[in-house]
Amino acid sequence: xxxxxxxxxxxxxxxxxxxxxxxxxxxxxxxxxxxxxxxxxxxxxxxxxxxxxxxxxxxxxxxxxxxxxxxxxxxxxxxxxxxxxxxxxxxxxxxxxxxxxxxxxxxxxxxxxxxxxxxxxxxxxxxxxxxxxxxxxxxxxxxxxxxxxxxxxxxxxxxxxxxxxxxxxxxxxxxxxxxxxxxxxxxxxxxxxxxxxxxxxxxxxxxxxxxxxxxxxxxxxxxxxxxxxxxxxxxxxxxxxxxxxxxxxxxxxxxxxxxxxxxxxxxxxxxxxxxxxxxxxxxxxxxxxxxxxxxxxxxxxxxxxxxxxxxxxxxxxxxxxxxxxxxxxxxxxxxxxxxxxxxxxxxxxxxxxxxxxxxxxxxxxxxxxxxxxxxxxxxxxxxxxxxxxxxxxxxxxxxxxxxxxxxxxxxxxxxxxxxxxxxxxxxxxxxxxxxxxxxxxxxxxxxxxxxxxxxxxxxxxxxxxxxxxxxxxxxxxxxxxxxxxxxxxxxxxxxxxxxxxxxxxxxxxxxxxxxxxxxxxxxxxxxxxxxxxxxxx
Numbered sequence: 441x442x443x444x445x446x447x448x449x450x451x452x453x454x455x456x457x458x459x460x461x462x463x464x465x466x467x468x469x470x471x472x473x474x475x476x477x478x479x480x481x482x483x484x485x486x487x488x489x490x491x492x493x494x495x496x497x498x499x500x501x502x503x504x505x506x507x508x509x510x511x512x513x514x515x516x517x518x519x520x521x522x523x524x525x526x527x528x529x530x531x532x533x534x535x536x537x538x539x540x541x542x543x544x545x546x547x548x549x550x551x552x553x554x555x556x557x558x559x560x561x562x563x564x565x566x567x568x569x570x571x572x573x574x575x576x577x578x579x580x581x582x583x584x585x586x587x588x589x590x591x592x593x594x595x596x597x598x599x600x601x602x603x604x605x606x607x608x609x610x611x612x613x614x615x616x617x618x619x620x621x622x623x624x625x626x627x628x629x630x631x632x633x634x635x636x637x638x639x640x641x642x643x644x645x646x647x648x649x650x651x652x653x654x655x656x657x658x659x660x661x662x663x664x665x666x667x668x669x670x671x672x673x674x675x676x677x678x679x680x681x682x683x684x685x686x687x688x689x690x691x692x693x694x695x696x697x698x699x700x701x702x703x704x705x706x707x708x709x710x711x712x713x714x715x716x717x718x719x720x721x722x723x724x725x726x727x728x729x730x731x732x733x734x735x736x737x738x739x740x741x742x743x744x745x746x747x748x749x750x751x752x753x754x755x756x757x758x759x760x761x762x763x764x765x766x767x768x769x770x771x772x773x774x775x776x777x778x779x780x781x782x783x784x785x786x787x788x789x790x791x792x793x794x795x796x797x798x799x800x801x802x803x804x805x806x807x808x809x810x811x812x813x814x815x816x817x818x819x820x821x822x823x824x825x826x827x828x829x830x831x832x833x834x835x836x837x838x839x840x841x842x843x844x845x846x847x848x849x850x851x852x853x854x855x856x857x858x859x860x861x862x863x864x865x866x867x868x869x870x871x872x873x874x875x876x877x878x879x880x881x882x883x884x885x886x887x888x889x890x891x892x893x894x895x896x897x898x899x900x901x902x903x904x905x906x907x908x909x910x911x912x913x914x915x916x917x918x919x920x921x922x923x924x925x926x927x928x929x930x931x932x933x934x935x936x937x938x939x940x941x942x943x944x945x946x947x948x949x950x951x952x953x954x955x956x957x958x959x960x961x962x963x964x965x966x967x968x969x970x971x972x973x974x975x976x977x
Contacts, residue, residue, distance in 0.1 A: 524920070534621065596644070773852065776847065813842060825861055
């Protein structure tokens with residue numbers, strides 16, 4: 441008998457799961473929202489720019505320490521049977537640290553400076569810097585971005601570093617280490633300065649063969665290579681390998697032994713691929729939550745336009761992991777609920793259900809042939825395939841008779857259409873899709889979403905019997921490096937989630953959605969490619 445711990449850091453909360461390594465059963469869990477939340481409107485009374493999304497690093501350590509303590513005490517397992525800990529984290533979420541690994545924003549002299557805080561993945565303050573990097577690549581060497589979809593996203597590490605360099609150089613001067621928040625926690629757990637190949641490969645222009653792309657960095661800014669060398673370089677550990685043993689501090693805090701192994705952190709959506717068991721070629725996994733990350737695995741590396749990266753060994757050893765994404769999905773559905781008419785809110789209250797659930801019930805009664813609303817789902821910009829955070833959402837086809845539930849349905853359809861465009865990028869570049877694994881918390885809750893996705897994508901959609909794939913994937917990594925199984929693939933096969941149901945596309949609905957998809961794509965290309973300034977704020 442052995443156990444592993446999976447710790448999942450999402451956009452709004454953290455989850456700690458104690459898992460039985462024999463079959464993936466969750467023995468105990470701890471879930472907590474971040475006490476400081478997301479800092480987006482103001483910081484200590486001072487208004488922030490519209491595109492700022494910051495967090496407080498002490499929220500992460502609090503969940504780590506309290507969460508692991510809780511699951512160990514709650515389960516009453518033999519502590520000597522805990523063999524490993526894995527962490528997944530939203531990405532690219534970066535933290536600035538002093539030489540003692542203390543986050544700069546916790547120091548009194550920097551507590552009012554927004555650039556000292558954790559820059560959450562959806563912080564879009566570095567769009568100008570990302571644009572500059574794209575221009576430099578186009579001017580000097582387009583091959584620099586071959587493995588990043590030929591674009592730079594403002595959510596990534598290097599644009600965010602440049603943002604701080606240009607807007608708050610005093611923060612950069614006081615910084616000894618810049619790293620993903622997931623790497624930061626692994627450093628605390630192991631007492632070692634390390635980096636995960638998953639995070640640094642997808643978000644930092646690093647590859648195993650050449651290291652960081654210093655030629656690119658120098659072309660962008662003469663001082664950037666030295667900044668990266670001094671503050672970002674560290675030993676890189678691959679997914680499936682151990683980052684080290686649990687440090688003495690945490691051994692004493694949790695009464696765990698020195699044999700507990702720590703996995704390098706993995707990006708949360710990538711961890712979800714492990715959790716659902718979609719680890720083979722041809723399996724397309726959209727991890728649907730606040731945003732959606734789309735993952736595929738393949739034996740070859742191809743320069744696919746408009747994706748957000750491809751890295752070898754970043755999910756399963758021996759295969760390249762490909763990533764693309766949508767910046768607003770669950771956020772967009774919640775936006776519908778927040779702006780629902782009073783009549784819908786009152787009826788939901790009368791039925792004792794959530795506004796979102798009532799909206800879905802109403803939207804489910806709308807026939808596809810009657811749908812006359814088209815939405816461009818760019819309410820938080822577009823990550824793939826346009827890679828432009830300045831794009832804004834739009835609604836087309838409204839009449840005075842349009843029911844609000846039709847707009848909500850169009851929001852769901854828009855995210856499915858965006859997913860179809862991403863899937864086509866893979867299929868058009870010799871990476872075929874035969875099955876879609878709908879992961880994340882939303883698919884299990886929303887039958888309507890699953891039905892729409894199956895028919896828009898015209899693929900079988902597999903829905904898992906749990907919404908905890910990311911945390912389970914992290915626990916799998918802990919189990920693997922702790923020695924529960926001989927390799928990661930065997931670990932996944934034994935611990936993956938059970939299938940709840942499979943949804944097959946309906947030929948009539950597929951045909952109806954082809955018509956709506958053409959309208960979406962026409963608007964997508966018109967406002968996203970030909971006239972993007974028309975879709976800016």
